Amino acid sequence: xxxxxxxxxxxxxxxxxxxxxxxxxxxxxxxxxxxxxxxxxxxxxxxxxxxxxxxxxxxxxxxxxxxxxxxxxxxxxxxxxxxxxxxxxxxxxxxxxxxxxxxxxxxxxxxxxxxxxxxxxxxxxxxxxxxxxxxxxxxxxxxxxxxxxxxxxxxxxxxxxxxxxxxxxxxxxxxxxxxxxxxxxxxxxxxxxxxxxxxxxxxxxxxxxxxxxxxxxxxxxxxxxxxxxxxxxxxxxxxxxxxxxxxxxx
Amino acid sequence: xxxxxxxxxxxxxxxxxxxxxxxxxxxxxxxxxxxxxxxxxxxxxxxxxxxxxxxxxxxxxxxxxxxxxxxxxxxxxxxxxxxxxxxxxxxxxxxxxxxxxxxxxxxxxxxxxxxxxxxxxxxxxxxxxxxxxxxxxxxxxxxxxxxxxxxxxxxxxxxxxxxxxxxxxxxxxxxxxxxxxxxxxxxxxxxxxxxxxxxxxxxxxxxxxxxxxxxxxxxxxxxxxxxxxxxxxxxxxxxxxxxxxxxxxxxxxxxxxxxxxxxxxxxxxxxxxxxxxxxxxxxxxxxxxxxxxxxxxxxxxxxxxxxxxxxxxxxxxxxxxxxxxxxxxxxxxxxxxxxxxxxxxxxxxxxxx
Amino acid sequence: xxxxxxxxxxxxxxxxxxxxxxxxxxxxxxxxxxxxxxxxxxxxxxxxxxxxxxxxxxxxxxxxxxxxxxxxxxxxxxxxxxxxxxxxxxxxxxxxxxxxxxxxxxxxxxxxxxxxxxxxxxxxxxxxxxxxxxxxxxxxxxxxxxxxxxxxxxxxxxxxxxxxxxxxxxxxxxxxxxx
Numbered sequence: 001x002x003x004x005x006x007x008x009x010x011x012x013x014x015x016x017x018x019x020x021x022x023x024x025x026x027x028x029x030x031x032x033x034x035x036x037x038x039x040x041x042x043x044x045x046x047x048x049x050x051x052x053x054x055x056x057x058x059x060x061x062x063x064x065x066x067x068x069x070x071x072x073x074x075x076x077x078x079x080x081x082x083x084x085x086x087x088x089x090x091x092x093x094x095x096x097x098x099x100x101x102x103x104x105x106x107x108x109x110x111x112x113x114x115x116x117x118x119x120x121x122x123x124x125x126x127x128x129x130x131x132x133x134x135x136x137x138x139x140x141x142x143x144x145x146x147x148x149x150x151x152x153x154x155x156x157x158x159x160x161x162x163x164x165x166x167x168x169x170x171x172x173x174x175x176x177x178x179x180x181x182x183x184x185x186x187x188x189x190x191x192x193x194x195x196x197x198x199x200x201x202x203x204x205x206x207x208x209x210x211x212x213x214x215x216x217x218x219x220x221x222x223x224x225x226x227x228x229x230x231x232x233x234x235x236x237x238x239x240x241x242x243x244x245x246x247x248x249x250x
Numbered sequence: 251x252x253x254x255x256x257x258x259x260x261x262x263x264x265x266x267x268x269x270x271x272x273x274x275x276x277x278x279x280x281x282x283x284x285x286x287x288x289x290x291x292x293x294x295x296x297x298x299x300x301x302x303x304x305x306x307x308x309x310x311x312x313x314x315x316x317x318x319x320x321x322x323x324x325x326x327x328x329x330x331x332x333x334x335x336x337x338x339x340x341x342x343x344x345x346x347x348x349x350x351x352x353x354x355x356x357x358x359x360x361x362x363x364x365x366x367x368x369x370x371x372x373x374x375x376x377x378x379x380x381x382x383x384x385x386x387x388x389x390x391x392x393x394x395x396x397x398x399x400x401x402x403x404x405x406x407x408x409x410x411x412x413x414x415x416x417x418x419x420x421x422x423x424x425x426x427x428x429x430x431x432x433x434x435x436x437x438x439x440x441x442x443x444x445x446x447x448x449x450x451x452x453x454x455x456x457x458x459x460x461x462x463x464x465x466x467x468x469x470x471x472x473x474x475x476x477x478x479x480x481x482x483x484x485x486x487x488x489x490x491x492x493x494x495x496x497x498x499x500x501x502x503x504x505x506x507x508x509x510x511x512x513x514x515x516x517x518x519x520x521x522x523x524x525x526x527x528x529x530x531x532x533x534x535x536x537x538x539x540x541x542x543x544x545x546x547x548x549x550x551x552x553x554x555x556x557x558x559x560x561x562x563x564x565x566x567x568x569x570x571x572x573x574x575x576x577x578x579x580x581x582x583x584x585x586x587x588x589x590x591x592x593x594x595x596x597x598x599x600x601x602x603x
Numbered sequence: 604x605x606x607x608x609x610x611x612x613x614x615x616x617x618x619x620x621x622x623x624x625x626x627x628x629x630x631x632x633x634x635x636x637x638x639x640x641x642x643x644x645x646x647x648x649x650x651x652x653x654x655x656x657x658x659x660x661x662x663x664x665x666x667x668x669x670x671x672x673x674x675x676x677x678x679x680x681x682x683x684x685x686x687x688x689x690x691x692x693x694x695x696x697x698x699x700x701x702x703x704x705x706x707x708x709x710x711x712x713x714x715x716x717x718x719x720x721x722x723x724x725x726x727x728x729x730x731x732x733x734x735x736x737x738x739x740x741x742x743x744x745x746x747x748x749x750x751x752x753x754x755x756x757x758x759x760x761x762x763x764x765x766x767x768x769x770x771x772x773x774x775x776x777x778x779x780x781x782x
Contacts, residue, residue, distance in 0.1 A: 077315060426640040
C-alpha cells in the first residue's frame with residue numbers, strides 16, 4: 001500500500017508562504033531527503049533572512065537562525081564544532097547572492113562539508129518585491145520600476161556558474177520545481193547533496209529556480225509559465241560541477 | 251603555582267583560552283591582535299582544536315555563533331575596526347542568548363584610525379555595540395597576567411549568564427610581555443541543554459533564534475534578559491582599589507591607563523597628596539558599589555582614559571554626580587605620561603579643597 | 604628597592620626586541636618584576652624600532668619608558684630622539700660605528716662602542732646588540748653576570764642553540780672593550 005504521508009522532518013506548523021510559492025515544495029523535498037537518509041536526529045539547519053526565515057518552525061530538527069547572508073558562516077561554525085552533525089542552510093537569492101556573497105563563496109572555496117539549499121526566485125520576497133542580484137534584465141521590481149537596466153545596475157549573478165569555477169566546490173546543480181519531471185530531478189539532486197555530506201565529501205549547493213507569484217504580479221499558474229519562459233533560459237538547469245563523481249571515476 | 255614565563259598579552263590570552271577548554275577559534279588578521287590568531291593557528295591543530303581564518307570579521311563572528319550554538323566554548327579576537335564588523339553578530343548572539351568570548355585589542359579610531367593603543371571603544375563595548383537593547387559582559391585587563399586570568403573568568407561568566415563576554419584590552423596589553431603564570435582553569439559545568447546537538451529523535455528540536463515579529467513577545471524576551479542583567483550587576487562587579495583607605499581624592503582608570511595612573515598616584519603620595527585609585531576590572535557591569543562608597547569620603551574624582559572621555563560618564567552616574575569628576579585623557583593612540591596624570595591630580599586637589 | 608628603566612632603540616632588524624627580551628628574562632629569573640613593551644608599526648624591516656624594559660623590585664606601573672636610566676642607541680635618529688629624555692645620571696650607550704656625533708649632555712655617563720664594526724670584524728654579524736649589552740651589564744650591573752647564560756638559554760631557541768656561544772662571545776667583546 002502506498003500512503004502519501006507528511007515527512008517526519010517537517011513539523012505540523014502550517015506554512016506561511018503565499019499561494020503558488022514553491023517554498024513549500026522545496027521544504028518537502030529537503031524533509032524527504034532527511035527522512036530517506038534517516039538523519040533527522042543528527043541534522044542541524046541554519047535559517048536565513050527573507051521569506052524562509054521561519055524555516056526554524058517548519059523543519060523538525062535543531063535549528064539556528066542566522067543574520068542576513070551569514071548562514072554559510074554559521075553553518076561552518078556548527079559543522080566545525082561537531083563534524084558528525086549534518087548541517088544545511090536554506091537561503092534565498094538576496095541572502096545568498098547579495099549580502100552573503102562572501103560567506104557563500106568562501107564556504108564553497110573551503111570545501112566546507114555542508115549542504116546549501118539556494119532558492120532563486122529573482123526577487124526580494126519578504127521586503128515586498130525589490131530587485132535581487134538574480135533579477136532578470138528588464139525585470140520590473142519595486143526598486144527597478146522601469147525594468148532592470150543592465151547599463152546602470154549590471155547583470156544578474158549566475159551562482160552555479162560562478163561557484164563551479166572554485167576548486168573547493170564539490171557538487172553544484174541547478175534544478176527547478178515547476179513541473180513533475182523537474183520536481184523529481186530536484187528531489188534526486190537535494191538528496192544527493194545531503195548524501196555527499198553524510199559521506200564526508202564536501203560542499204554541495206543546489207540552486208532551485210523558484211517562483212514568487214505575489215511579487216511578480218502573477219497568478220500561481222502564470223508564475224510557473226513566467227519561470228519557464230524567462231528564468232530557465234537565463235538560468236539553465238543541470239549539473240554545473242560534480243567533483244565527487246569525477247573522484248569516484250578515478 | 252606554575253613557573254612564570256615571559257609572554258605577550260596576546261599569546262597569554264590565547265593559551266589561557268586553550269587552558270579554559272576553548273577548542274574553537276575563528277579570526278581574521280588585524281593589528282595589534284594578530285598574534286592571537288597566529289598562536290591559535292599553531293596550537294589548535296596539535297590539540298585537536300579548530301583554528302579557522304575566516305574570510306572576514308563578519309564571517310568569523312558568525313562561525314563563533316555556529317560553534318556556540320552547538321554548545322562549544324568558542325571565541326574570536328580582533329581590534330577596533332574589526333569589532334565594528336562583528337557588531338552585527340554580537341547583537342545576534344545577545345539576542346540568541348549565546349555565550350562566547352570576543353577579544354578587542356583596541357587601537358585608535360574612528361574609521362581605520364591608527365594602530366596604537368586606545369580605549370576609545372569603551373562606549374561601543376559597554377553599551378552593547380550592536381543594534382538593540384542588550385549588554386555584553388566587559389572585562390578590562392591591566393596586565394599580561396590578567397589578560398590570561400580574565401579569559402577563563404570571561405568564559406565562565408558568559409556561560410553562567412548565557413551572554414557574550416568581551417575582553418576589552420588595548421595595543422599595549424596585547425603587545426607587551428610580562429611574567430605570567432598559566433594554570434589549567436577549572437571549567438565550571440553550566441547547563442547547555444539548549445545547545446544544538448541533534449534531536450536524536452528523542453526530544454523536540456532546539457531552536458536558537460532572535461526573531462520575534464510580535465512586539466509583545468520581543469518585549470517579554472528583552473524584559474527577561476534585563477532581569478538577568480540585574481543579577482549580573484548585583485553579583486559580578488569587579489574592581490581593584492589602590493591606596494584608597496585614607497584617600498581624599500580618587501583616580502578612576504582601567505587597562506593601560508591604570509598602569510600609568512598608578513605611577514602618578516605614587517608620585518602624588520610622595521608629594522603628600524592623599525590620592526588613591528579605583529581600577530574597574532568589569533566595565534560592564536560597572537563597579538558602581540565601590541565608587542558610590544568612595545564618593546562618601548573622597549572630595550573629587552579623576553577619570554583617566556585613552557579616549558575623549560567615555561568612562562567619565564559612568565563614573566558620574568555611579569556617584570550620582572555628588573562630587574566633581576575631572577578628566578585626564580589622550581586620544582588617537584597617544585598614552586598620557588605619569589607626569590600628565592600627576593598634574594591632573596594636583597589640579598583636582600586644588601579645585602577639590 | 605630599585606627600578607631600572609631601559610630603552611633600546613634603533614632600526615628594525617638590529618635585534619632591538621631580542622636584546623630587550625634577554626634583559627627581561629634575566630630579571631625574571633632573578634625573581635624580579637619586569638615588563639617588556641615593543642614599539643609596533645607597519646614596518647617589518649628597516650623602520651625604527653624601540654623597546655621599553657622595566658626591571659623592578661616592586662610591581663611595575665606604566666610599562667612605557669619615557670625617561671630611561673639606561674639608553675642604548677643603535678642609530679642616529681634614536682640618539683637624537685631620546686638623548687634629551689634620559690634621566691640625569693643615566694647611562695647612554697652609543698653604537699659609534701653608526702652614530703657619528705657625540706652626546707651633548709654633560710649630566711649623563713656616555714659609552715661609545717663601535718659595536719657594528721666589532722661584530723663584522725669578529726665574524727659576529729647581527730650581534731652588535733649583544734656586544735652593546737655586554738658593555739651595559741659590565742658598566743651598570745643592570746643584571747648580574749651570572750644571569751647571562753640562563754637568560755640566553757631562555758631566549759635562544761633550541762633550534763639555534765649554536766648561537767648561544769656566539770652571543771656570549773659578543774657580550775664578552777662588549778664587556779672587555781676599552782675606549
